[in-house]
Amino acid sequence: MMRSLLNLLAAEAFLASTLILARHDFHDALSPLPGISYKIPEPGHRSPTNYKVTKTNFLRLHAVKGDGTNSRSAAAILGSHQRAVPGGGGYQNITSATSLGTQYAMDILLQDTPMQVYLDTGSSDTWFVQRDFLCTDYGGVVIPQEACGFGPGYAGDFQYGAIPGQHCFILYGDGEMIYGPVGYSDITVANITVKRQEIAFANTTYWYGNNVTSGVLGLAYPSLTNAYLGTGMEHDWLDAASYPPLFSTMVSDGLVQPFFAIAISRNSSGGLIGFGGIPPISGLDYSTAATTDIIITNLVDNPFTSWEYSFYTIIPDGFVWDGTTNTDKYPMIMDTGTTLLYLPPPLAEAINNAFRPAAVWIWQYGAFFTACNAKAPNLAVIIKGVKFFINPVDLIYKDIVDPLTGLCMTGISSGGAGPYILGDVFLQNAMAIFDVGNSKMRFIGRSYY
Numbered sequence: 001m002m003r004s005l006l007n008l009l010a011a012e013a014f015l016a017s018t019l020i021l022a023r024h025d026f027h028d029a030l031s032p033l034p035g036i037s038y039k040i041p042e043p044g045h046r047s048p049t050n051y052k053v054t055k056t057n058f059l060r061l062h063a064v065k066g067d068g069t070n071s072r073s074a075a076a077i078l079g080s081h082q083r084a085v086p087g088g089g090g091y092q093n094i095t096s097a098t099s100l101g102t103q104y105a106m107d108i109l110l111q112d113t114p115m116q117v118y119l120d121t122g123s124s125d126t127w128f129v130q131r132d133f134l135c136t137d138y139g140g141v142v143i144p145q146e147a148c149g150f151g152p153g154y155a156g157d158f159q160y161g162a163i164p165g166q167h168c169f170i171l172y173g174d175g176e177m178i179y180g181p182v183g184y185s186d187i188t189v190a191n192i193t194v195k196r197q198e199i200a201f202a203n204t205t206y207w208y209g210n211n212v213t214s215g216v217l218g219l220a221y222p223s224l225t226n227a228y229l230g231t232g233m234e235h236d237w238l239d240a241a242s243y244p245p246l247f248s249t250m251v252s253d254g255l256v257q258p259f260f261a262i263a264i265s266r267n268s269s270g271g272l273i274g275f276g277g278i279p280p281i282s283g284l285d286y287s288t289a290a291t292t293d294i295i296i297t298n299l300v301d302n303p304f305t306s307w308e309y310s311f312y313t314i315i316p317d318g319f320v321w322d323g324t325t326n327t328d329k330y331p332m333i334m335d336t337g338t339t340l341l342y343l344p345p346p347l348a349e350a351i352n353n354a355f356r357p358a359a360v361w362i363w364q365y366g367a368f369f370t371a372c373n374a375k376a377p378n379l380a381v382i383i384k385g386v387k388f389f390i391n392p393v394d395l396i397y398k399d400i401v402d403p404l405t406g407l408c409m410t411g412i413s414s415g416g417a418g419p420y421i422l423g424d425v426f427l428q429n430a431m432a433i434f435d436v437g438n439s440k441m442r443f444i445g446r447s448y449y
C-alpha cells in the first residue's frame, strides 16, 4: 500500500514534468505522433559542468556484429513499435544492410569477474545472464541456451544478497524479454567501483544476442527502472520498485561528475566512452562545440509506462548542404546503434538530390543509393547556431552495393512521419556528451580523421 502510494506520487511527478511541455518554446516541434510521447526532464543538478578530459575513467567500446537486423537499434525498435501502432510509418524496411550491426560492447567487472555487456542508452537497468538461465522462444517454450546468443553467463550470486520479494522484468521495444532476481553487487566500470549497486540476474530470457555480450549496461536518462514487487512476472506500474541505476549511483556516491561522453569511430570499428570526463581522443575541435537541451522520447502515449524504452533526443536548428539551408525543427533521437541519418522525407529527398549524380530511393532497402564514386554534398547539422559538418566519406557506403544496379547506399534515409534519428553518420563526426546532471547534450566537433 505504502509502495503504491509512493509510486502514485512518482507518477504524478512524472505527469507534472510532462505538462512542462505546454509552456515550453519547443512545443511546436514536439507535435504528437502515434504511440510516442516527449518529456523535457528537469535538471537535477544546476551547477555548470566542467567537461574535463579523464585519463583513467574511460574505456574502449568494441563494435560487435548483432543479429541480421540489429534489433536494438532505434530504427529497428521504432519499426517494430510502428507496426503495432496504427498510423505509424517510416521504418518498415530496416535490413541488415541499413543497420550494419553496430552494437557496442564494453568490459566491466561484476564483483571480480570480467564480463562483457552491451551498452544501451535507451534502457536503464544493468543485468547479467546467469549461467543456468532458461532461454525461451517468443511463446515461452524453453529452447537451447545457444539460441539466445549470450556470451558466458555469470556463475556466482549477488555479493550482498538478493532483494527478497522483488524481481526484474524488462520488455525491450521489439519483444525481447528478461526476467530474474534483483540484488546488490559491486560493479567496476572504467576504473570506477560502484559499491552495492542494485542489478538483476536474468534467469529466463527471450533474446537475440550477438554471442559476445552477457548482459546490458543501461545508460538511459535516469527515470524509472524495471524492478517490481512480487516474484512472478508482474510489471504493472503499481508494483514498480524503482531504484537508482548504475550511473545515478556513481554520481550520487560522488565518484564522477554527472555526465558521460561517447566518441564512436568510423566504420563501426569501436569507440571510447568516458564517465564524468571526456575520453582522451585526438582531433577534438573545441571551436566547433554546442550545448542544447535534452528531450526524452518515450515509446508510449501513457506516461505511466514510459520507463520501457526512451531515447536521448535533441531539436537541431536545421541542416545546411551546399547552398541550401533548411531550418524546420524536428526532434531527433541520438542513437549509436543506428547507422544512418533518418530525416523527414522532403529533407531526405532534397539532400539525396544534391549528390552528383542524384541518389534514388530503393524501397527494398528503405534507403537511397547513388553511384559509388558520386560526389556527396557538403552537409552539416546545425545545433545552437554551430555547424557540425559530416565528412563526405560517411555519406556514401562504398561496401553496401545493390547488386541489381551497382549503386552504393547513401548515409541519409527517410524516417517517414518520424521520430527522426541522428545515427552513426552524425555521431562519428562529433563527440556526444550526455550531461544528465544538467539535462543538456553537448557536442564537440572532430576534425576529419
Ligand SMILES: *[C@@H]1O[C@H](CO)[C@@H](O)[C@H](O)[C@H]1NC(C)=O
Residues within 6 Å of the ligand: 055, 056, 057, 058, 059, 190, 191
Ligand atoms: C585502471 O587502473 C589500472 C590500475 O589500477 C590501470 O592499469 C589502468 O590503466 C587504468 N585504466 C585506465 C583506463 O586508466
Ligand SMILES: *[C@@H]1O[C@H](CO)[C@@H](O)[C@H](O)[C@H]1NC(C)=O
Residues within 6 Å of the ligand: 134, 166, 167, 168, 179, 180, 181, 182, 203, 204, 231, 232
Ligand atoms: C527466476 O527468478 C525469479 C525471481 O527472483 C524466481 O522467482 C524464480 O524462481 C527464478 N527461476 C529460476 C528458474 O531460477
Ligand SMILES: *[C@@H]1O[C@H](CO)[C@@H](O)[C@H](O)[C@H]1NC(C)=O
Residues within 6 Å of the ligand: 065, 066, 067, 068, 146, 149, 209, 210, 211
Ligand atoms: C550466434 O551463434 C549461433 C550458433 O551457436 C549462430 O547460429 C548465430 O547466427 C550467431 N549469432 C550471431 C549474431 O553471430
Ligand SMILES: *[C@@H]1O[C@H](CO)[C@@H](O)[C@H](O)[C@H]1NC(C)=O
Residues within 6 Å of the ligand: 266, 267, 393, 398, 399, 449
Ligand atoms: C573506412 O573509412 C575510410 C575513411 O576514413 C574509408 O576510406 C574506407 O573505405 C572505410 N572502410 C570500410 C571498410 O568501410
Ligand SMILES: *[C@@H]1O[C@H](CO)[C@@H](O)[C@H](O)[C@H]1NC(C)=O
Residues within 6 Å of the ligand: 090, 092, 093, 362, 363, 364, 366
Ligand atoms: C518496404 O518493402 C516493401 C516490399 O518488401 C514495399 O512494398 C514497401 O513499399 C517498402 N517500404 C518503403 C517505405 O519503402
